[in-house]
Amino acid sequence: MLLNTDGPNTQAAIRTNLGAVFVSLELSKSTWLVTSMSPGSEKMSFHSVKGGDIAGLFARFEALRQKAQVRQGKLYPVVVIQEAGLDGFWIERVLAAESWIESYVVDAASIAVPRKRRRAKTDRIDGETLIRTLMAYKRGEPRVCSMVKVPSLEAEDRLRISRERKALVAERIAHNNRIKGLLFNQGIRDYEPLCRDRRKRLEELRTGDGRPLSHHLKAQIVRELDRLELLLGQIKAVEAERDALIAEEKPDQTAPMTALLALKGIGAEFAAILYAEGLFQQFGNRRQIAAYAGLAPSPWQSGTINQEQGVSKAGNPRLRTTMIQLAWLWLRHQPDSALTRWFHVRIDKGALRSKKVAIVALARKLLVALWKYVHHGIVIEGAIVKAA
Structure with missing residues (x-):
């Protein structure tokens, strides 16, 4: 096996003809580092903007566009990436309001980093990494990173x-x-x-x-x-x-929290957490909602080894904790439901550890069932509904 022994500052060739000015933002309290890669240039440029100065940030974007227009004879849009962090989503909302800016918020933990040596970390290095990740994402490379879905206000x-x-x-x-x-x-x-x-x-x-x-x-x-x-x-x-x-939920419209409260074993606090932390979103399938809650399985397969490592714990911790608590309550208050019967069959001959593993699986199944119940009106088989 041949290893690349070039120094850490050696840059590989980057395809830059993607029709946009790519920008990454490294945000801190005092300074915002703007790293950019423009069409017609093979080098990344670095500029600093005072923290919180949106007008200065837009002025920097416009200057980058003008330089690219001088080189290429065309005014390019700007594609921006930033990490989800302390600043929340207000910057992304300001950027997304402009028609010539395409904005993304990335989960920093989803970006691959080198592991062969102690990793150097500076704002410049992180800015370069974000640019490379954004360009790979726009090229359509699968699983290069996970973009955050920005919630509504x-x-x-x-x-x-x-x-x-x-x-x-x-x-x-x-x-x-x-x-x-x-x-x-x-x-x-x-x-x-x-x-x-x-x-x-x-x-x-x-x-x-x-x-x-x-x-x-x-x-x-x-x-x-x-x-x-x-x-x-x-x-x-x-x-x-x-x-x-x-x-305040209107009876003539879909009332998700009221629907959750109708199920025995779910109170006002659980209904509010379940809906606010996850069930308000639209998911494509059951795997997506399980992954969002961190309840998706993590397989370990290499050669003849094929085993499960447990749940990923990579999603929303509040939703995951609430679902595991609700799973235990579901066994008590919904003894005749299909999910409860599935749980008891699963652990019929198991030990205590089997119960702990099975309750996480029940939490995953219950979350998917509640999602279908809230969004599609599919009633959970055998579930007890509270009297009006």
Whole structure:
């Protein structure tokens, strides 16, 4: 086997006659690095724009187009690529609004990188890699990368309700555990900070050796209770927004969250997460939605070796976690459904590990079934529907 021993700065020949100016953006807080490859040029050019300066970015694009027009006698469109990151999708929306710009957002983890040595990483190297990846993608090379499907403003805004509630619940658990830990250190084991009489109970507490709570410890717990009660109020407000969103669905139109709520075992929070995190999108087939949730299998096949490595975990982690939780609840609340019967047949002679493997498979099947139910009205066989 022959290896290319050229230095890391050696550039291979690149086909540039694709009829466009290719641009990659490396975004940071202070500076945006613009890497470009124009028709009639065999070298990549690098320019910096102040972070957030959209007018300066458009001016740079126009300058690149003018240079290409001078060389080739034609005004070319601009094809832009950027990584999905902290800036979100607002830059892509600004670029996509221009008719002469074709914009893409790429999943950075899907881009292949060399593994034969410790990899150097700079903005210039990343910019070059993005340009090469974008040109390969436009040439039609399969699986060169995974482009991100940018959600609509309404879909992105709808995500915030369930995600904010999850963050608030995590904070509530942290404060609750902190209060219990402080009291456990004093020999108090039966105090529940989430009970409504928490303030009254705090005044009655005595330590394991019969003393009242010390002054500073009690003051610390009171401040923890203040923050805990603030979180409880915010959680109620977020849940009220979620319930109002479900109530706003018009009965004469497709009401996906209402349809999900009709199934026994699915509550308001699960319905909001399932729809906002995945079921609002259109998928071509069941493999696409399983891959989006990271529930697609990962085969390992080489020669005579052919085995499964488990799910890929490359998709939406919130949707994947919710589906596995829902799969366990589905077994309890939908015992007569076809999916539950399939699960029990699968694990009839298995051990605990078989149950864990089978529940992930059930989550994948259940997600596909719910997608068909929401978008195509195909009722899950044997599923129990709640009474109106």
